[in-house]
Each structure stands twice: as C-alpha cells, then as structure tokens.
Amino acid sequence: MEMRNDPDIVLAAVMENGRTMEFASNALLNDRSFVLRAVQSTKATWLLNYCSRELQDDKEFQELVEQAAGTGLVFTCYHSFSCFDSVRNRFVATGASVPGGTAYDHVMTQLNKTSGGTATVWFDEIPVFGFSANKGEWVHPSEDCGRDYVPVPLQENRHEMWNSMVESRNTRLWPPVGSKHPCWCCHWLRKVKQKHAEGAVICIAVSNIYNKDWVDKYGAGSSELSDEAADKFGLKREQFRNGRPAGWGTGKIQISNGMTFSRVAPVHPHTGLPLGEGCRWERQALDSLEFPVFVFFMP
Structure with a gap:
C-alpha cells in the first residue's frame, strides 16, 4: 500500500507503462497536483481516465490536463505493447495510422474490435x-x-x-x-479530428507487427526511418515536436512483452523505398495537430 501511495514510485511506473496509473492509491488518483505532474511527465491526457470521477468531471481541470500534455507525437510508452492494448480496451482510443502491406488488413481487424476502432477512410x-x-x-x-x-x-x-x-x-x-x-488526405484528417472531438485518444503504430510470426508470414516490419536511410533514399528526415526515441530507425527494439524486433524499415518490393512511405506523411501531419497523438511501436 505504501508504494501505491508514493508519488515518486507511481510516477516512475507510469513513465514505463501508463496503464499502471490504475494501481495508484485513491488518494493519488484524486490529487490534482500529482495528476498534473504525471501528465506533464508523460504528456498522456488519457491518464485522467484512471482518476477519480470528481477529477474526470471537472471541466476546468480537464483544460489544465490538456495544457499540461501539449501537442505533437508522444513516445512516452512507445516500447509498451500492453499499454496500447490496455488503452484501446479500457476506454475510447482510435488507431489513426498503421503501416500498410500484407499485414494491414489483419491489423485493422484487430483494432476495429476495440471501442475506438480506426480512423481510416477507404474509397x-x-x-x-x-x-x-x-x-x-x-x-x-x-x-x-x-x-x-x-x-x-x-x-x-x-x-x-x-x-x-x-x-x-x-x-x-x-x-x-x-x-x-476526393482527396483521401482531407477526408482522413477530418476523421481524425472528428474522433478527437468526440473524446477518443488518438494513437498510431510505427510497425504492422501484431504477433511475432507476422514478420515471416506477412512481411510485417518497422516504418522507422533513420537519418542515414532518409539521406540514402533521398527522403525527408523524420523530425517531431517532442523529439523521437533514441536509435530511431536503427538496431533493434525490445517491447514490454519481451519480444525484440528490427527497427530498420525494410525496403518495399514495389516502391523500392523503405516501408511506410504514406505513414511518414501521416506522422508529420499528426505531429502538427493541436492535440497530442500517442505513438506505439506495435499496434
């Protein structure tokens, strides 16, 4: 019980995986200063969903939470598969961007099973x-x-x-x-903004790996683009308001479920460019919106 009531211990856990907020003591979940500190540290507005009903219903406090979170892509829980899974099953969280390829339809099936579904448009x-x-x-x-x-x-x-x-x-x-x-981009942006206005947490994934065997079965992989790869292929380097995780587009990443994957975007056999050409535009567009968008490696 002492650990659940210790703001420093709880905050350290939340920084690793936002879903641990639900295990904080009732006192902390009703403590305005602690909640704002947690939001400022993680930029995760959705932490409010774990707090007391009093704080959730307080409109003025909601505005403070939004201000504390800021805008742009947020990578606080990037490496956590369980966090994204918990977010989309615990409350309304919409998947706004996932790399395409053979695995795309399978990812969409998984995301559309949950409350927020996806913010995709198809003509x-x-x-x-x-x-x-x-x-x-x-x-x-x-x-x-x-x-x-x-x-x-x-x-x-x-x-x-x-x-x-x-x-x-x-x-x-x-x-x-x-x-x-129709302009696909205009319709997609409108839908993302509509979902946010309806109260959904907007999330994106930087890979289309949902299960480990998808790498071999569907050619699923990362769409991270390192500066070196961007220069090699004549593409724009990826830069975001809140920075990006160390090692972007290079080496390997270990996810919270213990699995390890390559962070290097494989070259698409048809375009001759690294996987996720459209997703890189989507990331830049989402990074420019006036609300935070939460990024995870795995959908």
Missing part, C-alpha cells in the same frame, strides 16, 4: 488524390488542401498540388480538366 474503386504531387515537391498540409471534389483547373498557372495522378484500388490515371475527385 475502393473511386480514384482519389494522395499525399504528394508535382513529383513529390508538394506535400499535403495538416489541413484541407483545396482539391477535395473541386474541378481540376486548366494546367496553365494552376497550383502544383494539381499535378498528381489519382488512384483507386485498380486504377491510376491523370485526372481530366474539370473532373472532380
């Missing part, structure tokens, strides 16, 4: 605009871009964002002048 056979244009020189911003269902203008003097093909599951074409197409 199937409808051709859509993607996250880059003009041979990669234009990249979609963290807000609406202006292409969504807007007639494609004449080529003369038009914005570079229009210099892009549109793609569906089975189609890839240059959009004719005057045609209208």
